[in-house]
């Protein structure tokens with residue numbers, strides 16, 4: 001093993017070569033720094049007439065800016081204006097929640113912004129919100145802003161960093177993997193002021209993309225799915241290495257790549273995500289047109305196989321990926337979903353909710369074979385290299401032009417299987433502490449889909465859990481970054497959140513890895529309008545909803561604060577709401593708001 005300085009000199013990571021893009025043209029100035037201007041808020045005479053009580057918020061139109069809106073908030077007694085739309089997918093933040101401690105939470109997927117600074121506190125947002133000064137004059141209220149900031153409702157976080165050429169003794173965080181977790185780490189590091197070198201090594205062949213969109217829309221252009229472009233990483237002095245890590249030497253602190261490279265680290269973050277499972281059954285390994293879906297490459301292959309549409313598609317697995325891909329393809333094809341469970345989504349959402357969702361998507365023509373075992377895949381008569389049918393154990397033969405497998409993932413840690421120092425868990429994951437530090441290893445973190453960490457959400461009691469959600473990966477990346485920058489800071493505690501597109505948008509928070517024994521259901525999953533509370537004893541351990549925003553993020557925040565209602569209280573609320581009729585469906589939402597504000 002050569003000394004670390006040699007490793008770095010010979011195999012210094014590839015730097016991005018594209019120049020930093022010049023800033024867009026600004027409205028009020030030819031100079032590089034744009035000038036702000038004053039704009040009047042529509043129909044507001046004075047700040048006291050705003051009725052923005054502490055913890056309250058209100059969306060207001062900005063005169064002179066087409067479709068310009070800002071969110072007025074009262075953060076700790078001070079009224080100020082923020083961007084009105086979430087920087088993730090643009091949800092109206094007026095419909096979210098603002099807690100007394102100043103957490104502004106998006107109603108759709110739980111992004112959290114600091115109401116004072118606009119900074120991101122929780123995933124999935126990456127850009128912060130712009131904050132505008134509010135002033136009252138001559139019977140009107142004004143904000144000082146740039147037009148573009150109001151329109152975009154976003155502000156780039158502090159990411160710029162200039163790192164001098166890497167020396168032998170320089171701090172270097174190496175991140176293995178280029179997905180959600182990696183984004184969380186690097187953005188978190190620079191936002192928190194880390195000035196050392198940062199390297200990302202990824203084998204995907206493109207910059208971090210919006211992976212959840214793959215199964216919802218089968219998009220195939222990585223550039224359209226990318227969260228950040230090359231110039232962004234370059235502006236933060238993040239070295240991007242296209243390559244596959246094949247081994248880690250934890251004693252000498254370097255990683256090896258397939259191309260023969262070695263990259264030394266002072267801190268290592270493992271963020272390699274999951275590998276989609278296949279079926280070890282006859283035909284599945286040898287026939288083509290049988291796909292899994294994890295990457296843009298997979299989505300492209302599926303779209304090519306669908307071709308001019310009108311295909312017979314068999315989806316195996318009725319959990320979220322299977323159900324989403326069935327929804328995404330059913331309009332122009334004939335889609336059949338097969339699974340061993342009694343209803344789709346049974347493992348996570350339970351039979352009642354799963355059956356309701358099945359009913360709602362059956363209306364779109366998707367057929368289901370529940371409780372069905374797979375026997376084999378048969379070749380097509382026209383082209384024996386391709387799949388032609390899926391045979392079930394009961395003898396049913398389902399014709400198929402293509403098959404899509406949504407049968408789960410395993411942690412992508414194959415490269416560590418024979419490691420002399422790190423012992424993988426039985427499922428191939430990596431055990432960590434609350435800060436995502438790998439148990440028993442110094443300066444090494446594991447985040448996202450590969451991390452098994454002590455879960456402290458409701459019902460968790462610190463028991464180990466591995467959670468495959470976009471937000472969990474990014475929040476665990478942020479947590480690891482915070483710990484790298486300041487190891488003595490308290491560990492940030494976040495509640496897992498995920499979402500799905502099943503004809504309608506579904507939201508979920510909490511976790512049932514340690515089990516649940518009952519569900520308190522309000523509304524009707526078949527109508528895509530419900531709130532389901534999963535309970536273990538009296539504790540609500542998870543919550544799912546459709547058409548009931550912001551109930552999920554309210555529940556998540558109550559869970560985070562340890563203030564979530566118990567099962568009896570929820571049963572009482574639900575029966576009251578039923579007695580009052582459907583118009584009172586939102587009663588629980590209002591009571592929860594009160595719970596958050598108390």
Ligand SMILES: Cc1cc2nc3c(=O)[nH]c(=O)nc-3n(C[C@H](O)[C@H](O)[C@H](O)COP(=O)(O)OP(=O)(O)OC[C@H]3O[C@@H](n4cnc5c(N)ncnc54)[C@H](O)[C@@H]3O)c2cc1C
Nearest residue numbers: 177178179180181203212245273448449468469470473498
């Ligand atoms: C199709 C699809 C839809 C989804 N939809 C949702 C959703 O709606 N909501 C939700 O919450 N979650 C969703 N998820 C789950 C979510 O995307 C993952 O939980 C999340 O991306 C995990 O982040 P990660 O950083 O751990 O791994 P990933 O984001 O998967 O990133 C891992 C990266 O590591 C790279 N890599 C792996 N091995 C190596 C190696 N040896 N060397 C170098 N690089 C390597 C991979 O190529 C990849 O770039 C979805 C997942 C998929 C596949």
Ligand code: FES
Nearest residue numbers: 086088089106109
């Ligand atoms: S739109 Fe706000 S979190 Fe997704």
